[in-house]
Amino acid sequence: MSSPAPPHIVVLGGGSAGWMTACLLHKEWEAHDPRITVVESPAIGIIGVGEGSTPQLKAFFDHLGIDEAEWMEACDATYKLGIRFTGWSEKPAFESYFHPFPGPVDLHSEPGFTRNCALRRRGADVPAHPDDWFLAAKLAEARKSPQPAGTFPFPPSYGYHFDAHKLGGYLREWAVARGIEHKPLKVIEVEISGDGDIAALLCEDDQRIEGDFFIDCSGFASLLAQQKLGARFISFGENLFNDRAVVMPTQHDDPFKPQTESFAMSAGWRWSIPLTTRIGNGYVYSSRHISDEDAETEFRRAIGTEGDNGEARVLSMKVGRVEDSWTRNCLAVGLSQGFIEPLEATALHIVIDTAQQFAHAFAAAGFTPEHRVQFNRSVAERYDGIRDYIVGHYRLNGRSDTEYWCENAGNHSLPETLKDMMTSWFTHKDIGEAVRRIYGAQPAYSSMSWHSLFAGYGCFPPADKLQVLPPQIEAANVDAVQAMLEACAANFPDYGIC
Ligand SMILES: Cc1cc2nc3c(=O)[nH]c(=O)nc-3n(C[C@H](O)[C@H](O)[C@H](O)COP(=O)(O)OP(=O)(O)OC[C@H]3O[C@@H](n4cnc5c(N)ncnc54)[C@H](O)[C@@H]3O)c2cc1C
Numbered sequence: 443m444s445s446p447a448p449p450h451i452v453v454l455g456g457g458s459a460g461w462m463t464a465c466l467l468h469k470e471w472e473a474h475d476p477r478i479t480v481v482e483s484p485a486i487g488i489i490g491v492g493e494g495s496t497p498q499l500k501a502f503f504d505h506l507g508i509d510e511a512e513w514m515e516a517c518d519a520t521y522k523l524g525i526r527f528t529g530w531s532e533k534p535a536f537e538s539y540f541h542p543f544p545g546p547v548d549l550h551s552e553p554g555f556t557r558n559c560a561l562r563r564r565g566a567d568v569p570a571h572p573d574d575w576f577l578a579a580k581l582a583e584a585r586k587s588p589q590p591a592g593t594f595p596f597p598p599s600y601g602y603h604f605d606a607h608k609l610g611g612y613l614r615e616w617a618v619a620r621g622i623e624h625k626p627l628k629v630i631e632v633e634i635s636g637d638g639d640i641a642a643l644l645c646e647d648d649q650r651i652e653g654d655f656f657i658d659c660s661g662f663a664s665l666l667a668q669q670k671l672g673a674r675f676i677s678f679g680e681n682l683f684n685d686r687a688v689v690m691p692t693q694h695d696d697p698f699k700p701q702t703e704s705f706a707m708s709a710g711w712r713w714s715i716p717l718t719t720r721i722g723n724g725y726v727y728s729s730r731h732i733s734d735e736d737a738e739t740e741f742r743r744a745i746g747t748e749g750d751n752g753e754a755r756v757l758s759m760k761v762g763r764v765e766d767s768w769t770r771n772c773l774a775v776g777l778s779q780g781f782i783e784p785l786e787a788t789a790l791h792i793v794i795d796t797a798q799q800f801a802h803a804f805a806a807a808g809f810t811p812e813h814r815v816q817f818n819r820s821v822a823e824r825y826d827g828i829r830d831y832i833v834g835h836y837r838l839n840g841r842s843d844t845e846y847w848c849e850n851a852g853n854h855s856l857p858e859t860l861k862d863m864m865t866s867w868f869t870h871k872d873i874g875e876a877v878r879r880i881y882g883a884q885p886a887y888s889s890m891s892w893h894s895l896f897a898g899y900g901c902f903p904p905a906d907k908l909q910v911l912p913p914q915i916e917a918a919n920v921d922a923v924q925a926m927l928e929a930c931a932a933n934f935p936d937y938g939i940c
Contacts, residue, residue: 446808448476449654454629454643454666456482458492458606458790459776460659461613462502463797464622467657469506470801480617481643481651483628489661489777491689491757492606493715493722494522494702494787497543497599502794508616516612518717519604521588521700521937523578525786527898529706531840536900539571540701541786542578544890545598547930551575552890554918556874559897561917563870567908568917572894575920580927582701586934594933601787603702603715603722625651629660632670639771640666655804658774662760662781667767667774675780677762680855681833683728683846684710684783685761688738690754691720692745700937702787705744706839708732709846711785712744726759726783731846759783763825766818768811773800780825785835788828796821827886830860831895837864838899867896 448471453460464480503513513519524542531537542548555575562570573579578598581588588600618624627645635641642652658666667673679685698716705712710727725741732740734756742748763780767773774780775796781789799820803813837856841847856864859880866876873896874889881887887895902908911917 445474447474448805448809450477450479450652451655451657452643452651452653453478453480453657453659454482455657455659455661455776455778456480456610456614456624456626457488457659457661457776458610458613459661459778459793460657461610461617462790462793463657463659463775465506465613465617466502466794466797467801468617468620468622470798471805475621477623478617479623479625479651479653480614481625481627481629481645484626485628488607488610489757490606491687491722491724492784492787492789493603493717494525494713494784495601495604496787496791497601498791498794499602500600506616513609513612514602514604517604517608518719519602520698520716520718522601522603522702523582523588523598523700525702525704526582526699527704527706527835529841530704530711530835531899532842533840533900534905535571536840536898539894539898540573540576540579540582541891541894541898542572542576542582543599543601544888545577546596547577547598547927548575548890550926551577551923554920554923555897556889556893557918558920559873559893560870561911561915562897562902562908563867565903565907565909566911566915566917568911569920570897570902572898575923576890577927577930580931581934582699584931585697585699585937586931587937588700588934590933591935594930596930600700603717605717605719625649627651629665632666634670640670654771656772658772658778659776661777662758664764664774664778666772667764667769667778671769671772673769673774674765675760675762676765677760678782678829678833679761681829681853681857682761682783682836683730683850684726685759686729686734686737687724687726687757687759687784688734688741688754689722689724689757690741690745690747690752691722692747693720704785706841706847707744708740708844709737712741713784714745724784726785728846731844731849763822765822767796767821768800768814768818775800782825782829782832785832786828788832792821792825792828795824823882824886826857826859827881830857830863831887831891833857833860834863834892834895835899838896838901840899863892867892867901 709732715722
């Protein structure tokens with residue numbers, strides 16, 4: 443018996459989420475020659491921010507069989523080896539740290555980092571700053587490309603920075619060339635059938651677009667999932683205070699490092715994202731702690747555009763997630779599904795993850811909702827795992843200069859899972875074991891990332907309480923690790939873009 447064919451899928455929204463989901467579903471089900479229609483309103487447009495990724499974006503393009511050099515050039519993209527956090531702590535020697543994407547060389551250096559963190563947590567005066575232990579940090583600092591010479595077999599994983607508008611345009615062309623239908627129309631109303639499912643999108647010019655299954659990629663509006671089907675939204679506002687961003691590009695002046703920079707500000711943080719053609723900048727802040735005007739003034743001062751006539755765009759952010767991403771015959775993906783603020787650039791990561799899991803779950807059940815409950819649970823767990831890690835940045839911050847940072851550091855309304863992680867760190871538990879126990883076998887963030895977070899903010903006993911290690915206990919030798927990383931880094935060419 444032949445396997446059933448997928449139903450007609452209608453995607454509402456042509457932002458990154460809409461086109462990525464359409465491309466992935468097409469690829470996953472290509473043996474069935476699926477019918478997929480994307481409806482989007484050029485008049486409404488896309489949010490047009492979201493310029494940093496995790497290594498999942500590389501996996502996405504590789505999966506579609508799209509050549510890296512081709513799409514990177516089309517989207518002004520650059521490499522990203524990780525994120526540098528600067529000014530999030532005032533503790534001496536911990537004012538800045540790099541959160542790397544993991545790579546195979548880390549298997550040699552990470553055990554030493556973990557060991558020294560464990561010793562320092564117990565009060566030993568041993569080196570345990572994350573910057574010293576990972577190849578990606580060394581490569582980024584030295585402005586090296588993540589693509590090694592052909593003879594070096596251990597490339598690090600990496601993500602990208604890119605122009606969000608160009609990425610959407612590139613994927614649209616790719617999709618349309620493969621038979622995905624594109625309807626540039628505004629949806630005015632949504633038709634619900636007698637059984638409560640979505641039947642059709644009613645558009646301008648009296649066009650009616652029927653479908654069997656609908657993907658809601660309509661952005662923060664969440665027209666189908668939240669507005670029409672009433673998917674419950676769970677706010678993360680108690681844990682994540684930031685609800686606004688002001689954004690503005692600047693020109694390059696210096697050669698840049700292949701990293702996102704995250705600088706602490708008085709009521710939030712500021713990103714700096716290098717593309718081939720410009721720098722993307724944004725200040726993400728809490729409107730409870732600073733006005734839009736003061737945020738823009740502080741932002742312009744920081745990026746050097748105080749006397750500039752160029753317009754800075756202010757955006758509102760709705761931080762949280764829907765309880766169930768898949769409701770009736772509708773899947774919410776992208777901002778319509780939720781958003782955990784951009785600190786670790788995880789939004790597109792979740793888009794890809796959601797679309798891929800859905801493609802498998804739906805097809806495995808013969809395009810029926812049989813696996814919906816497990817799917818929703820899995821997506822929610824992934825969201826909450828990422829949320830904990832992001833909330834951790836704020837809770838563990840080491841600043842005391844503004845009410846914003848003090849309130850974050852004193853925030854006790856934390857998810858139980860994050861409390862458990864923090865207790866594990868401060869009571870000297872094995873963090874690898876804690877991550878597995880709390881977040882399962884496939885956690886959103888690995889033990890390496892959690893160690894980097896705690897150690898990066900200097901969550902150790904105060905420097906004047908640290909003691910010399912007794913001779914019978916051996917610490918990992920950071921100098922030997924540095925020498926090994928230097929030797930590895932010599933295999934990577936300079937990243938010659940500026
Ligand atoms: C300040 C900020 C910074 C961010 N930084 C990052 C980052 O570094 N990395 C990252 O991964 N993500 C980031 N994100 C998230 C990222 O921008 C989004 O996840 C991504 O752009 C996908 O958005 P979307 O496609 O869900 O929504 P949108 O881009 O808003 O697209 C919505 C689509 O729906 C269409 N639409 C809406 N209503 C209708 C209607 N009535 N009829 C027809 N069409 C309609 C619109 O026209 C549009 O095509 C950031 C977000 C913000 C707010």
